[in-house]
Amino acid sequence: MSVTTAPALAAVDPREVLRAQVKWRWLETIFWLATLLPFLVAPTYLVLGSQIAITALFALSLDLIVGYCGLVSLGHAAFFGFGAYTAGLISKAGWGEPITGLLAAGCAAMVLGYLTSFIIVRITHFALIMVTLGMCLLLYEVANKAHSITGGDDGLQGVHMWPLLGHFQFDLYGTTAYGYAIVILFLSFLVLRRLVNSPFGLSLRGIRENPRRMPAIGSPMSNRIRTIYTISAAFAGLAGGLLAQTTEFVALDALSFQRSAEVLVMLVLGGAGRLYGGLIGAMIFMIARDQLADMNPQYWYFWLGLLLIAVIVFLPNGILGGCAELLARWRRKA
Amino acid sequence: MTTPVLQTRGLNKNFGSLVVARGIEIALPKGARYALIGPNGAGKTTLINLITGMTRPDAGQILLEGEDISTLAPAARVKRGLVRTFQINTLFPNLSALEAVTLAVCERRGEAGTWWRSLPSYGQAIEEAHRILTTLMLAGDCERPTRQLAYGQQRLLEIALALAAHPKVLLLDEPAAGVPKDESSELFKAVAGISSDITVLFIEHDMELVFRFATRLIVMVAGAILVEGTPAEIANDQRVRDVYLGQAHHG
Numbered sequence: 202m203s204v205t206t207a208p209a210l211a212a213v214d215p216r217e218v219l220r221a222q223v224k225w226r227w228l229e230t231i232f233w234l235a236t237l238l239p240f241l242v243a244p245t246y247l248v249l250g251s252q253i254a255i256t257a258l259f260a261l262s263l264d265l266i267v268g269y270c271g272l273v274s275l276g277h278a279a280f281f282g283f284g285a286y287t288a289g290l291i292s293k294a295g296w297g298e299p300i301t302g303l304l305a306a307g308c309a310a311m312v313l314g315y316l317t318s319f320i321i322v323r324i325t326h327f328a329l330i331m332v333t334l335g336m337c338l339l340l341y342e343v344a345n346k347a348h349s350i351t352g353g354d355d356g357l358q359g360v361h362m363w364p365l366l367g368h369f370q371f372d373l374y375g376t377t378a379y380g381y382a383i384v385i386l387f388l389s390f391l392v393l394r395r396l397v398n399s400p401f402g403l404s405l406r407g408i409r410e411n412p413r414r415m416p417a418i419g420s421p422m423s424n425r426i427r428t429i430y431t432i433s434a435a436f437a438g439l440a441g442g443l444l445a446q447t448t449e450f451v452a453l454d455a456l457s458f459q460r461s462a463e464v465l466v467m468l469v470l471g472g473a474g475r476l477y478g479g480l481i482g483a484m485i486f487m488i489a490r491d492q493l494a495d496m497n498p499q500y501w502y503f504w505l506g507l508l509l510i511a512v513i514v515f516l517p518n519g520i521l522g523g524c525a526e527l528l529a530r531w532r533r534k535a
Numbered sequence: 536m537t538t539p540v541l542q543t544r545g546l547n548k549n550f551g552s553l554v555v556a557r558g559i560e561i562a563l564p565k566g567a568r569y570a571l572i573g574p575n576g577a578g579k580t581t582l583i584n585l586i587t588g589m590t591r592p593d594a595g596q597i598l599l600e601g602e603d604i605s606t607l608a609p610a611a612r613v614k615r616g617l618v619r620t621f622q623i624n625t626l627f628p629n630l631s632a633l634e635a636v637t638l639a640v641c642e643r644r645g646e647a648g649t650w651w652r653s654l655p656s657y658g659q660a661i662e663e664a665h666r667i668l669t670t671l672m673l674a675g676d677c678e679r680p681t682r683q684l685a686y687g688q689q690r691l692l693e694i695a696l697a698l699a700a701h702p703k704v705l706l707l708d709e710p711a712a713g714v715p716k717d718e719s720s721e722l723f724k725a726v727a728g729i730s731s732d733i734t735v736l737f738i739e740h741d742m743e744l745v746f747r748f749a750t751r752l753i754v755m756v757a758g759a760i761l762v763e764g765t766p767a768e769i770a771n772d773q774r775v776r777d778v779y780l781g782q783a784h785h786g
Contacts, residue, residue: 417625419614
């Protein structure tokens, strides 16, 4: 091939280029160490903390398909709720061991995700939003009607968890719940971080960037989408299972449209397609709701609406995307 | 006689009452350099779409190395070595050139479905991607996102992505489309540098480039092949002069 005068710019090692993109940063260590702070400085907020961790895991699962693959779902609560009911029902049936119960919740959601993924790969854009929304509404009404099993709109009562690892009782202050949720969140994060930095993760970004080109480089795109949709469903199910176990209750709103919409809002706020966006988004959303709703419960959506518009207009890549851009600009100057 | 690498038999396609392909029969031997020419709307891009499976023909067969691939999905045809580029840049705007070509290499090697190993551990694939970028003079900018690359570089990246798939047959849809005339011969030098093991069919409007780089020409008019031959034969063909070259002076 014609090797004409390619300017020999400081010979870069291509592996190092890619390695630099995926290496663990000190900011990440600080972030995860900071998740332990609530135990010391805010023990009264551990219940809220566990809710945030659970929601963050849910947002993380959605980020896989929305942020990485570029497919918008408005029905992700279907998997969250399915996991929650699975975990709740297993406990109610007499098996209160948390970890196996949680894995069962993840597996159940994964199976549901796998089955529905065959519909998902056939549609895109607006139709996809509507179909995912439809599937979630459908599941909501099934759970509502199946009163004898799910408790309908009274919620699933009588969930009782055994102590975690045989030692840690689930207490009223949420100490065990928070520790449990944070560990599961962290382990899930590690798995998903590896996933998005793998060749598979790169192919997902390829689908997001240009679904027309993917077949032309020989990529079996439908398989990839089915796989990530199934994995995403599994992690949403884990989040739902965690909520059922730590609150020992499943409300019908685990499957609600509102839950699907809110998690999407969190992802947009934090910044989709960068894992931490979902985590930050969930934190901001949950803390803001807690604080603002204390002041004036009806008024909270006003502030949320304002925040959402401001972020979309001024930080189209979310809060984290905006931060990354600032950092890059600052580095270029320095 | 050896079997052609790529062959089509009686390809037909209508869009409603518009005939875009009528009884298309081509046979490309290994290592050939074919130019596909014809006035706008003659069905050149449609033919590439039909061959690569992006458009379904109404009738006819496509054979790659003698095997019927007419029913295979586009991605499966790429796996067999039938690869194309696009007239309008069809790239990954927010992936760097290195990431994009590494992705294409990983897809070819069947590694792009692996999620439990991190990308930097695929040294061979990354090295190969970098080699391809180097031969196409893109190595210096391989870290930049595709959307920041100059237009001419993006045209080269189109070819780089295709080469990463290790094509046996490469269909180039106007590789120099939109590139200023003085730069387009640079681009065609890259095309000329493509390994002679690869059969190349390219669409191009600039007759100077066509006659310089093609060993044989196929002329299409209104969805059908008018004539096929060597550059000299085509240049002296009265029918071609009438329907094509006559009106191409201002094109």
